[in-house]
Amino acid sequence: MTEEKVFEIVKESIGEILFDLDLSLVQPQHSLKELGANSIDRMEITVRAMEMLSLKIPLVEFGKVSNIQGLVDILLTQKKAAG
Amino acid sequence: MGIRSRSSVITGMGVINAIADGIPEFAASLRAGKSGIGFLNHPPEHVPVRIGAEIKDWKYIEALNSIHGLSDELRQRTKKSSLRSPFPVQVSVYSALQAWRMAELETKPAEPERIGLVIAGSNLSQHYIYRQNERFRESPEYLPPSYALHFMDTDHLGTISEILNIQGEGFTVGGASASGNIGLIKGAQLVQYGLVDVCLVVGAVADLSPMEWQGFHAIGAMGGKRFANDPSLSCRPFDRQHEGFIYGQGSACLVLESSESAARRGVRSVAEYLGGGIVLDANRLSDPTEKGEAKAMNIALQQSGIEPKDIDYISAHGTSSPLGDDTEIMAIRQVFREYTPQIWINSTKSLTGHCIYAAGMTEAVATVIQMQEGFVHPNLNLEQPIDDECRFVGKRSMDTELNMAMSNSFGFGGINSSIVLKKGERTEWQ
Numbered sequence: 001m002t003e004e005k006v007f008e009i010v011k012e013s014i015g016e017i018l019f020d021l022d023l024s025l026v027q028p029q030h031s032l033k034e035l036g037a038n039s040i041d042r043m044e045i046t047v048r049a050m051e052m053l054s055l056k057i058p059l060v061e062f063g064k065v066s067n068i069q070g071l072v073d074i075l076l077t078q079k080k081a082a083g
Numbered sequence: 084m085g086i087r088s089r090s091s092v093i094t095g096m097g098v099i100n101a102i103a104d105g106i107p108e109f110a111a112s113l114r115a116g117k118s119g120i121g122f123l124n125h126p127p128e129h130v131p132v133r134i135g136a137e138i139k140d141w142k143y144i145e146a147l148n149s150i151h152g153l154s155d156e157l158r159q160r161t162k163k164s165s166l167r168s169p170f171p172v173q174v175s176v177y178s179a180l181q182a183w184r185m186a187e188l189e190t191k192p193a194e195p196e197r198i199g200l201v202i203a204g205s206n207l208s209q210h211y212i213y214r215q216n217e218r219f220r221e222s223p224e225y226l227p228p229s230y231a232l233h234f235m236d237t238d239h240l241g242t243i244s245e246i247l248n249i250q251g252e253g254f255t256v257g258g259a260s261a262s263g264n265i266g267l268i269k270g271a272q273l274v275q276y277g278l279v280d281v282c283l284v285v286g287a288v289a290d291l292s293p294m295e296w297q298g299f300h301a302i303g304a305m306g307g308k309r310f311a312n313d314p315s316l317s318c319r320p321f322d323r324q325h326e327g328f329i330y331g332q333g334s335a336c337l338v339l340e341s342s343e344s345a346a347r348r349g350v351r352s353v354a355e356y357l358g359g360g361i362v363l364d365a366n367r368l369s370d371p372t373e374k375g376e377a378k379a380m381n382i383a384l385q386q387s388g389i390e391p392k393d394i395d396y397i398s399a400h401g402t403s404s405p406l407g408d409d410t411e412i413m414a415i416r417q418v419f420r421e422y423t424p425q426i427w428i429n430s431t432k433s434l435t436g437h438c439i440y441a442a443g444m445t446e447a448v449a450t451v452i453q454m455q456e457g458f459v460h461p462n463l464n465l466e467q468p469i470d471d472e473c474r475f476v477g478k479r480s481m482d483t484e485l486n487m488a489m490s491n492s493f494g495f496g497g498i499n500s501s502i503v504l505k506k507g508e509r510t511e512w513q
Contacts, residue, residue: 019166043228051225 001079006053006072013048014068017041028069046071053079091274092352092507094281094340095188097181098448099174100333100435101136104146105181107512110452112434114480116461120329120436121314127293132300134307134314135330136436138288143173150177152184161246168233168242169211171290174334175202175239176246179285182336183247188281191348193340195250199279202239203266204287204440205257213292239287251279258361259494260402262286263335263443264502268359270339280344286444288334296330302369304328306403319464320401320430321408321475328402331436335444352507354451357487358386364497371407371493376414379499383489384418387503391419394426394503395483396459398446398490401430402437411491412470427483429476433463443492447504454485454506 007028015023018036026035032042046062049071055078065071096106101119103109112119119136126133147161157180165176183189188198212234219226232238236255244253252273258265263286270284291299299305306327310317318329345352360382364375384391400411416423431449432438438445453459459476468475485506492500 017167020163040229040232047225047228051222056222056224 095182095186095338097178097336113460127296178334178336186338197280199251199282200253201270202255209292210290261492261494262440264492264500286441289439323467328437331438333438354507355505357503359502366497375499379501383501396488
């Protein structure tokens with residue numbers, strides 16, 4: 001699993017939740033908030049990305065995430081740890 | 084006279100069910116006596132029920148785009164707020180937008196703080212919850228966080244108020260199969276007491292999960308056994324071969340408004356709400372009582388300041404269940420005495436099925452349409468009436484002038500309700 005692949009999966013989950021967003025504009029340094037996600041949308045995106053990656057990570061782990069890159073980092077680390 | 088401090092008129096209506104997508108189609112289907120009952124396209128799993136009246140081929144985006152006269156901004160806001168909402172919320176939004184449009188609330192606005200919102204029905208997310216439950220049992224971690232919003236009935240309230248910028252008083256009301264009438268009565272009271280100028284009342288679709296289907300089936304409340312192979316014959320209110328209710332999927336919305344507000348905004352009122360009564364039987368079971376039903380009708384007449392002889396038409400609760408139909412006829416005869424033979428009676432459920440929470444709202448809309456257009460719709464499958472004195476409409480619509488009408492709704496748990504409506508200014512449906 002590469003970082004690019006995880007980013008693609010996160011983008012896919014963003015697309016499901018923020019259906020009117022142009023995904024080609026989404027960059028790792030963007031925060032979900034600036035893309036228009038409200039607090040519940042942000043949790044939806046996180047949980048959906050976990051599901052797509054078959055990961056189960058306690059939601060508190062995402063507490064300090066400030067942008068998409070931070071989300072990708074946690075998912076990638078856990079995915080690698082899970083083998 | 085009762086508590087009428089300000090008169091409350093109806094300035095907007097919306098509807099969706101098995102025989103109607105919008106008011107003009109509902110008017111045509113009622114007049115034609117179209118049955119929406121058939122074999123279910125989506126029968127509940129594990130449950131031996133195969134008959135009902137479903138909304139067919141409905142797609143939310145297409146439905147939203149089909150409402151003419153809404154601004155692009157409102158359409159966009161609607162999509163943003165509700166495109167991912169559960170089906171029952173989307174159906175509520177759809178009937179509310181139709182009514183909003185008919186009441187011209189976008190082009191001739193009222194103060195947002197003076198608009199109220201009542202959602203009629205409770206336990207509105209049963210099927211959604213059932214599906215999420217299956218998912219949760221497998222992997223609780225993947226339950227969508229938005230479940231926290233969607234499992235509550237107030238999701239309808241929050242979503243519709245966000246879309247339409249409604250900022251006055253709002254709440255949900257439950258009254259089992261009487262929910263629609265209860266919502267209407269409470270909404271009218273908000274207007275009559277001057278707490279709001281405009282009030283949307285939305286009867287929500289009953290999106291039953293297989294467990295609710297099974298429960299209704301198990302207590303013997305549902306029909307469709309004798310005519311298992313001929314669904315269109317299964318719903319037969321007031322006929323000797325009635326045997327239980329047939330489910331109907333539907334939602335309806337009415338915009339209630341003070342007559343001052345309607346005049347100020349320059350909109351027509353299609354009907355006036357005169358009064359309504361709600362009484363309990365002190366009984367938690369599913370069996371109705373003549374006494375409670377008669378009391379609700381009498382209170383509705385008193386609140387309206389009218390006499391039994393003034394009523395031209397009764398939109399009966401008439402679910403096609405033997406005890407329910409018999410009890411309602413006894414109650415009607417008790418209230419209307421010698422005037423009973425001159426009052427038209429029909430049951431809209433013979434066409435739409437029993438829309439449960441939205442039944443009272445759906446039937447109020449049907450009543451307004453019939454008063455406006457001057458006809459009474461047929462009682463489908465009424466071949467051998469259970470009563471010879473009542474003036475049941477036959478198998479065809481009848482043209483007739485209707486000035487004042489009563490609409491009854493009764494629910495499990497001894498909940499009795501009745502409302503009275505008066506014909507308003509003539510309006511062409513658009």
